[in-house]
Amino acid sequence: MAIPESQILYNPSPDDALRLVEIDVDNYLAVLKLKLAEGQERFVADNAKSIVQGHYHEGAWFRAVCLDGEAVGFVMLHDLRNDDPVGADPGAADWQDGLFIWRLMIGQQHQGKGIGYRLMDVLIRIARASGYARLYLTFVDAEGGPEPFYRRCGFVRTGRVIDGECEAVLELTQKPA
Ligand SMILES: CC(C)(COP(=O)(O)OP(=O)(O)OC[C@H]1O[C@@H](n2cnc3c(N)ncnc32)[C@H](O)[C@@H]1OP(=O)(O)O)[C@@H](O)C(=O)NCCC(=O)NCCS
Numbered sequence: 720m721a722i723p724e725s726q727i728l729y730n731p732s733p734d735d736a737l738r739l740v741e742i743d744v745d746n747y748l749a750v751l752k753l754k755l756a757e758g759q760e761r762f763v764a765d766n767a768k769s770i771v772q773g774h775y776h777e778g779a780w781f782r783a784v785c786l787d788g789e790a791v792g793f794v795m796l797h798d799l800r801n802d803d804p805v806g807a808d809p810g811a812a813d814w815q816d817g818l819f820i821w822r823l824m825i826g827q828q829h830q831g832k833g834i835g836y837r838l839m840d841v842l843i844r845i846a847r848a849s850g851y852a853r854l855y856l857t858f859v860d861a862e863g864g865p866e867p868f869y870r871r872c873g874f875v876r877t878g879r880v881i882d883g884e885c886e887a888v889l890e891l892t893q894k895p896a
Contacts, residue, residue, distance in 0.1 A: 737837045739782035739794065739845075742770060749790035750783045753826035762859050766793045769822045779821065784838055791829040794838060795822040796845070799855075817853035817888070818846045823865075839872045847891055854891060857884035 742750055750766050764772075773781035773795050784792035797819040820842065825834050846854050856874065858865050866885075874887040 736787050737834070737841060738785045739841060740785045740790075742781065742783050746783055746790060750793055753790065753793065753824065754828075755824060756827045756830065758863055759827075761861070762864050763822055763824045766822075766824070769793065769795050781822070784825070784834070786829070786834060790826075791834055792825040792838065793822065794820070794824075794842065796842070797821040798849075816851065817855040818842075818849065818851040820854060820856040823856075835868055836872065843889070843891065852891055854889040855886065857881050857886050859883075860885045 740746065747770065750770070753766060755763070769781060773779040776797070778798040778800075779795055780798065781793070781795035783790045784794055799817065799819050823835075823838070825838070842854065854874075856869065858869060860866065866887075869887055872889065874889045877886045877888050879886040
């Protein structure tokens with residue numbers, strides 16, 4: 720599905736083909752239609768649930784991931800400087816200096832083509848531009864899960880387990896390449 724250029728809100732990356740696009744009445748179905756590979760459902764919430772949560776949590780920022788105008792994935796960030804962590808004891812983690820990747824998925828037929836890497840580059844640029852020192856996330860630690868991807872992106876485990884998921888962090892203090 721083609722998404723009009725006018726919907727592009729913010730893309731601090733030199734990667735012109737990959738855009739994070741606001742979800743609206745014209746494109747939300749394309750995002751809901753994105754499917755995960757079999758068995759991946761346990762690693763990330765359904766996009767419909769994420770979009771609802773995104774609307775009701777003040778610190779949430781969610782976008783369709785579009786490549787050449789086609790929706791290929793979904794991402795939701797959580798600004799924990801301005802909101803409490805969802806589903807976790809706010810005192811359990813010190814996330815005040817970090818931007819939290821709450822949801823991230825690439826549709827099944829688009830996986831394995833380097834889009835995840837390109838998306839992470841955009842997210843790192845967003846976090847740096849917003850003055851964050853770190854990117855945080857949690858992941859389900861199981862066979863076939865996303866940890867190898869996050870490790871390749873530079874995330875390391877903190878050793879903390881939050882709501883049954885492993886926390887990982889990427890330090891953003893180094894200058895971008
Ligand atoms: C994890 C995910 C976002 C990666 O996106 P992607 O576009 O397929 O990743 P890329 O093609 O950019 O791959 C980047 C690297 O990570 C590796 N990788 C990606 N997904 C992987 C997986 N599930 N297991 C092992 N390695 C993986 C790739 O092999 C590649 O490594 P290489 O450079 O050594 O070849 C995607 O597979 C996905 O949406 N998974 C299901 C949902 C999910 O788990 N989301 C995370 C919730 S915390």
